[in-house]
Amino acid sequence: MIRFRRNAFTLIELLVVIAIIAILIGLLLPAVQKVREAASRMKCQNNMKQLALAVHNFESANQLLPAYSSLTGSNAGNFSIQARLLPFVEQENLRNLLTFDVSLTVGCCPGDVRPQFVVPAKTVLSLFRCPSDASQDTFTSRSGTSGGATGQDFVYAGTNYHVNIGTGVGTLYDARLPTDGIAWTNSRVRITDIIDGTSNTAAFGESLLGVQTQAPPAPTTDAERKRVMMNITCSWISPTIPPAVAGLNGGYVLPVDPAGYYSMSLASSLNRGWSGQRGAGWxxxxxxWTAYQHYLPPNSNIPDMQTCGNGVLGSRSNHTGGVNLALCDGSVRFVRDSITLTTWRAYGSRNGGEIITEE
Known part of the structure; x- marks a missing residue:
């Protein structure tokens, strides 16, 4: 009797092998994703550490921390702290394209980018981007039509890293006047003014980029709420620059409880839609675009708010379970979403006298 050697799998054997491979891949993919996210989080922390150390180098050179923008006849702001730190993060050539004694834009809101600043405004810097946020690097933003602005589209390179302008409680969300953070408009804060201690005070936090559109629809999911802001009617334009009184002319004072702020804002006649421009231009x-507060807890599902560029601006990330925080001593730590709001706000103030006992 002649026996023939079998040189192939049966169909059942083949299906079993495919099933085993599928199971192995299913087990392997989460591990690969976990390793990839760990690497992204580490890269993010390194970026933020460079920014925190740049603040120290700036202070050494100027005997002051960098001020948050500057006002010379406009409430719309000027160049960011991120722009002023360029020489201290090995971007001297890009810094040489900027002239800080001339405003970034003309008119509002935002204004037309001056021709000499169009190229640097759209220059993407990996240092300013968290690798865990896969959003597009650039935004197209249409300027206003007042004060000389002509309603054109301008391209800006975005950023995930924002400077700490305080707790945001009460009227401290209005950084045109002094806040309890490390910077506000035309601030002159020194390291010695951080009396809570540099290891207990935030310098930079991270946040997710917006949704790449100026007027997105109302959010319907938590993911959307983290990337859009409520647009509040610009009712706080002041006849004096800076204004004599912080906050909206109508007396917009933030309650201690963020849920109260959200319900107040949604019900308010001031609410006029939504904005997708968070982090749109470093x-x-x-x-x-370049600042945040500690009013909302990390990764809050309560949307931010902006009016005339200012507002309630939280810290968020795609890192699992928390956000990275760069402190004024140059260190970076991962802060979990479970942190108490009291402790989180303590990191936001430079002079609150709080004792931080948990992270």
Whole structure:
């Protein structure tokens, strides 16, 4: 009797092998994703550490921390702290394209980018981007039509890293006047003014980029709420620059509880839609592009708010369970979403006298 050697799998054997491979891939993919996210989080922390150390080098050179934008006849802001730190993060050539004694834009809001600043405004810097946020690097923003602005589209390179302008409680969200953070408009803060201690005070936090459109629809999911802001009617334009009184002319004072702020804002006649421009331009000293507060807890599902560029601006990330925080001593730590709001706000103030006992 002649026996033939079998040189192939049966169909059942083949299906079993495919099933085993699928199971192995299913087990392997989460591990690969976890390793990839760990690497991204580490890269993000390194970026933020460079920014925190740049602040120290700036202070050494100027005997002051960098001020948040500057006002010379306009409430719309000027160049950002990020722009002023360029020489201290090995971007001297890009810094040489900027002239800080001339405003970034003309008119509002935002204004037309001056021709000499169009190229630097759209220059993407990996230092300003968290690798865990896969959003596009650039935004197209249409200028206003007042004060000389002509309603054109301008391209800006975005940023995930924002400077700490305080707790935001009460009227401290209005950084045109002094806040309890490390910077506000035309601030002159020194290291010695951080009396809570540099290891207990935030310098930079991270946030997710907006949704790449100026007027997105109302959010319907938590993911959307983290990337859009409520647009509040610009009712706080002041006849004096800076204004004599912080906050909206109508007396907009933030309650201690963020849920109260959200319900108040949604019900208010001031609410006029939504904005997707969070983090839209690292070069600009508009709060909702380059600043944040500690009013909302990390990764809050309560949307931010902006009016005339200022507002309530939180810290968020795609890192699992928390956000990176760069402190004024140059260190970076991962802060979990479970942190108490009291402790989180303590990191936001430079002079609150709080004792931080948990992270």
């Amino acid at each position: 070069i600009s000293g508009r709060e909702y």
